[in-house]
Amino acid sequence: MNPIVAQTAQTDAYAAFLARKAILDPPTGMHDIPSLPGALFPFQRDIVTWALKRGRAALFAGTGLGKSLMELSWGQAVHTATHGDVLHFAPLAVAAQMVREAEKFGIPARHVRSQAECGPGINVTNYQKIEHFDLAEFAGVILDESSILKSETGHYRNELVEACHGIPFRLAATATPAPNDFMELGNHAEFLGIMSYSDMLATFFTHDGGETQKWRLKGHAESDFWRWMASWAVMLRKPSDLGYDDGAYSLPTLHQIHHTVAVDNSADDLAGGRASTLQDRIKARRDSVADRVAAAASLTPTDRPFVWWCNLNSESEALAKAIPGAVEVRGSDSEDAKERKLIDFSEGRIRVLVSKASICGFGMNWQHCADTGFVGLNDSFEQVYQAIRRFWRFGQQNEVTAHFIAAETEGAVVANLKRKEADADRMAAAMVLHTANITKQAINAQAREKASYDPKIPMQIPTWLTA
Template sequence: MNAVPYVDYESFIAGKQFSDVPTGFDCDVPVGPLFDFQAVCVKWALKRGRAALFEDTGLGKTLQQSVWAQMVYEHTGGNVIIAAPLCVAQQTVEEAAGFGIAIKYCRRDSEVEPGITITNYEMLEHFDLESFVGVVLDESSVLKSHNGKTRQCITDSFRATPYKLSCTATPSPNDWMELGNQAEFLGVMTQVEMLSTFFTHDGGDTGKWRLKGHGRVRFWEWMATWAICIRTPADLGFDGSRYVLPPLNLVEHVIESGELLEGHLFPVVAQSLSERREAKKASIDGRLDLAARLANEHQGSVIVWCHLNEESERLAKMIDGAVEVTGSMSIEEKTRNIMAFTHGEKRVLVSKASICGAGMNWQFCDTQIFAGMNDSYEQFYQAVRRSYRFGQKNAVTAHIITADTEGAVKDNIARKQAQSDEMAIEMVAHMRNLTKQQIQGATSGTEAYRPAVPLAIPAWIEQNVERV
C-alpha cells in the first residue's frame, strides 16, 4: 500500500476553507463627493467585484452606488445598469448629477447610451440584461418581496455579470431567506447551499430555520466576507457623530370601534386574519377622521400611511393639499404624484408603505401618520425611515392610529424592534473586525475538487479487481 503523505492539522483545516477569487479591481476612490467611510466601502466593493452594502438608512448608499457604477464603467468601458424602485430612479439621477455623475433613466433597451443606465424593477424585462458588465440592485430587499419567478429571473439574468452590487438597509437578521437570496444573486452561494451548510429545521416545522449552534459564528464570519453591514460609520472605526439623529416619538392613538366582532357578545381583541380585517373596517371612520384632523392641523409636510384602498381614497379627499399614490395608477401617474410631494408642490402624501415606503429621501418631512397598519415590522421601519434619516434636523413624530380591537400595536412594534436590534448588533459585531482587516475575498459554498494526494488502493482490492 502506498504511503499517504503527512498533512498537519492546520493545513488540513485550511484546505477545507471555501474560496472565491474576487472579480473586481483595485483602484483609488476619490474622497471628494464621499465621506471617508463611504470611500472605504466603495473601494472594498470594487475590489470584491460582487458585493453587498447593507447600510442603515441615510448612510449614503445612493451616492456610493453611483460612484461604484461610474468607476466600473471607466475601468471596463462597458455599460452598467441600476435597478431601483419607483421614483427612486429619478431621485438617483438628480442626486448623482449634483456630484458630476451622469446617469440616464431608461425604460427600454433602445434608449440605452454608453455609461450608466437606471430603470425601475418593473422595466427590467425590456432590456438585454446580458449586455451590461455591471449591475446595481438599489433597495435589493426586493429579492425577498418579489415573487419567485421575478426573483429567479433577476438572479438568472445577471448570473454571468462580473460586477454586481447589492444595496439595501441592514436586512432583517431573522429573515434567512432574504440573506440567501442576496448571496445567490451575487454568486457567492445558493440559498439551498446556505441553508444546508449553516442551518437546521426548527423542530418539526420544516418551514422555519435556525442557525446550527456550532455554526453561528462561522455563518456571520462567512457573510462578512461578501457584505459590509453597518448601522453607523462608528462600526468601521470612523466618526459617527454626524449621524446621531434627533428624537423619534411614536404616539399611539387607540380608537374605540364601537362594534363587536362577528360571533362575539363582548369586546375582544382580533386574533385571526379575518377578524383583524373586520376590526379595521369597523374602526375606519374613527381612524380616518383622526388622521385627517392631525394632518390638517400640522403646518408642514406630512406623510400618511394607509393599509386599505378605501382609506387612501377617502383621506386624499379629507386632507388639504394631499396627493394620493395607489397601486392601480400608471407608472407615469405614480411618478408625477410622488415627485410633486418630493419637490414641495404638494404638502401631504397619502399612500401605502408597500408602494412608497422604500428608497425615497424625505428628510424635509418630520411628521408621519399611520392611519392603518399591517403586521410587517419591516414595512413600518422602512416607512418611518423615509423621514427619520441622515439630514433630518427636527424630532420626528409618527402617529400610530389603531382600533381597540387590534391589540397593543405599539408594544408589538417595540418588541419586534428589540428583536431586530439584538440580532443586528450581533451581525455587525461579527462583521466589524473582519471589515477593519480589509478582507480581500469572499467565501463561496462551492469549490471544484482538486485532489492533491494520489488515491491509495489496498493491495487486496487491486488483486480482486485484476481477477475480475
C-alpha cells in the same frame, strides 16, 4: 517512491483539501481602483474600494448613510475600469431621484426605460421595467433597496438571479437585508453568485423542530456563518460600527406616538371585544376605517408637509377626501402618475401625501418633511421601518414625529410591531457585532480575504501507508 517525497505530497494534498473546505468567497473584482468622487466620506470611500475589489458585494447599511452615493461611485468606477455599461435598478420614482443625486455629485447617469435608451456609463431604471433590458449586455448591475430579493419565490428575485449570473460586477444595497429572518440573507448570496439559497441552508442551518419552514443556525457553524457573511457583505448602522467617526450621522430625536381609537363594537362580532385571529383583525380594521380616518385628519397639521401611510384602499380614499389638498398615490395609478406625484411631493408642490408603504415607502429621500403617520397597520415591520426612514435619516434637521393609529378592537397589532422591532434591532446588533471586527480589517486595511484554515502541525503518515 521515496517515503519523504510521498509524505510531502500527501501533506500538500491535505493542505489543499483544507483550503477547499474554506467557505469564504474569494474576491473577483479589480486590483487598480479608478479615482473616486471627492464627496465620499472616509468610511464611504473605503467601503466602495472594498466592494470594487470584491467584484460581487452587498452593502447592508442603515438609511441615510449615503448608499446612493456609494452605489453611483461604484458604478462609475466599474465603467471606468471595464469600459462596459452599468444598469442601476431602483424602486419606482427613486430612479429619477438617483439621477438627480448623480448630477449633484458630478457623476454622469441617465434615466432609461429600455435597452434602446442605454448609453455608456450608468443607466438608471426601476425594477418594473426589467423585461425591457438584456442584462447580459452590462458589465455591472446595481440593486438599490435590494430587499426586493427577500422572497425566495419572488418574481423579481428569480429573474434577477437568473439574468445576472454571468455579470462580473454586482452590487446589492439595502438597510433591511433580512428584517426578521437570517435565512433571507441567502437570497442576496444567491444573487451575488456566492452560494445558492439551498446550499446556505444545508451548510449553516438546521430545521427548528418539526416545522420545515423554520430554520436556525447550527451551533457549531455560527462563527463560520458570520465569517462567511463578512467575506462578501459589509454591515453597519452607523460609521462607528466600523471604527469611523459618526460625526453628523447622529440623528435628531424620533417621537413615536400611539393613538388608540374607541369604536362601537358588539360582543357578538368579536370575542371579548378584541380581534384574536387574522380574520378578526381584518374585520376590525374594515369596521373602524371611519373612526381612524377622522382621528388622522384631526392630527394633520395645516402648515407643513405630512405623509399618511395606509393599509386599505378605503382608508386611503377616505383620508385623501378628509384632508384639503391631500394627494393620493394608488397602486392602480400608472407608473408615470405615481412618479410624478412623488416627485411633486419631494419638490414641495404637494403638501400632504397619502399612500401605502408598499407603494412608495422605499428609497425616497424626504428630509424636507418631519411628520408622518400610519392610519392603517399590518404586520410588516420592514414597511414601517422603511416608511419612517424616508424622513428620519441623515440630513434631517428637525425632530421627527410618527403617529400610529389603531382601533381598540384590532387587538395587539401595535404590540406585535413593537415585538418585531425589538427582534429586528437584536438581529441587526448581532449581525454588526459578529462581523464588525472581520469587516474592519477588510474595509480599513483593504486586506484581501484569506481562508481561515492554516494548519501548523505536519501530518504524521502511518508506517503502514508508507511501506
